[in-house]
Amino acid sequence: MSTTQGFTSAAKQTEIVESIATLYTKGVERLAEAQKKMLDVAQQHNVETIDALKKMGLGTPGAPGLFVLDLAAASFGQYADLQKDxxxxxxxxxxxxxxxxxxxxNSVSKTTDGVTALAQETVERATALQxxxxEFSAAQTKTVIDTFKQQSGVAGTPVEAAATSFQNGVETIAETQKELLNIAGKASQTKARA
Incomplete structure (x- = not known):
C-alpha cells in the first residue's frame, strides 16, 4: 500500500511541476509578446514623429540638416531591436x-530550489540588461535631440518644440518600460517565494 501511495505521490508531484513549468513558460511568453508589441507601437510612433519633424524642418527657412533625425530614428530602431533580442x-x-x-x-525539492534560484537570477540579469x-537609448536620443536643437535656426521654432516633445515621449516610453520591468521582477520574486 505504501509503494502505491509513493507512486501516486510521485505522479502528483510530476503533474504539479509540469503544470507550474507550463504556467511559468506561458506567462513569460505572454509578457514577452506584450513588451514586443509595446516596442512596435513605440517604434511606429517614433517613425511618425520623425516624419513630422522632417516636414516641419523642410518648411522652415534656414532649417539645419535633418540628418540628426535620421540618426535618432536609427538609434531608436537599434534600441527596439536590442530590447526584442x-x-x-x-x-x-x-x-x-x-x-x-x-x-x-524525480528530485522535486532539489529541482524546485535550483530552478527557482536560477529563474530568479535569469530574471534579474535580463531585467538589468533591458x-x-x-537607459542607453534614452541617453543617445537625448544627445541627438540636444545636438539638433543647438543647430542654427532651430531655437524658438516649432521644430524645436517638436524635438523637445519627441524627446519627452522617448523618456516617457523608457520610464514606462523600466517600470514594467520592475513589476515583472517583483512578480517573479513573489512567485519564487510562493
Whole structure:
C-alpha cells in the first residue's frame, strides 16, 4: 500500500511541476509578446514623429540638416531591436528552465530550489540588461535631440518644440518600460517565494 501511495505521490508531484513549468513558460511568453508589441507601437510612433519633424524642418527657412533625425530614428530602431533580442533571450531561458524542471521531476525539492534560484537570477540579469539598453537609448536620443536643437535656426521654432516633445515621449516610453520591468521582477520574486 505504501509503494502505491509513493507512486501516486510521485505522479502528483510530476503533474504539479509540469503544470507550474507550463504556467511559468506561458506567462513569460505572454509578457514577452506584450513588451514586443509595446516596442512596435513605440517604434511606429517614433517613425511618425520623425516624419513630422522632417516636414516641419523642410518648411522652415534656414532649417539645419535633418540628418540628426535620421540618426535618432536609427538609434531608436537599434534600441527596439536590442530590447526584442533581450526579450527573446528571456523567453528562451524560461523555456530551458521549464525543460530542466520537467526532466528532473524525480528530485522535486532539489529541482524546485535550483530552478527557482536560477529563474530568479535569469530574471534579474535580463531585467538589468533591458534597463541598461533602455537607459542607453534614452541617453543617445537625448544627445541627438540636444545636438539638433543647438543647430542654427532651430531655437524658438516649432521644430524645436517638436524635438523637445519627441524627446519627452522617448523618456516617457523608457520610464514606462523600466517600470514594467520592475513589476515583472517583483512578480517573479513573489512567485519564487510562493
Amino acid at each position: 533581450a526579450i527573446d533571450l528571456a523567453v528562451e531561458q524560461s523555456q530551458t528552465l521549464a525543460g530542466i524542471a520537467k526532466e528532473r521531476v 534597463k541598461k539598453a533602455i
